[in-house]
Amino acid sequence: MSTLPECPRCGQDYVRTARLVETGELFQLCDECLATWPLGAEVVKATFTQLDDFAETRGLPYNTGVEAADTPGLN
Ligand SMILES: [Zn+2]
Numbered sequence: 001m002s003t004l005p006e007c008p009r010c011g012q013d014y015v016r017t018a019r020l021v022e023t024g025e026l027f028q029l030c031d032e033c034l035a036t037w038p039l040g041a042e043v044v045k046a047t048f049t050q051l052d053d054f055a056e057t058r059g060l061p062y063n064t065g066v067e068a069a070d071t072p073g074l075n
Pocket residue numbers: 007008009010011012013030031032033034035
């Protein structure tokens with residue numbers, strides 16, 4: 001049923017759509033290892049960004065709020 005991609009970095013969880021609470025920006029996140037990819041980007045190990053770096057490049061603190069944003073069709 002699920003078509004979510006398995007995380008290519010840790011292999012422990014699926015990569016889901018999430019949202020930065022501060023900005024509303026949607027992105028792709030592995031809840032297990034906190035690897036991120038831009039929304040729509042191919043989920044491959046070579047291109048992941050760690051969540052704290054992802055936040056900091058947007059001027060947000062490393063522990064900025066993130067919420068699930070699973071939306072049918074986006075994945
Ligand atoms: Zn992972």
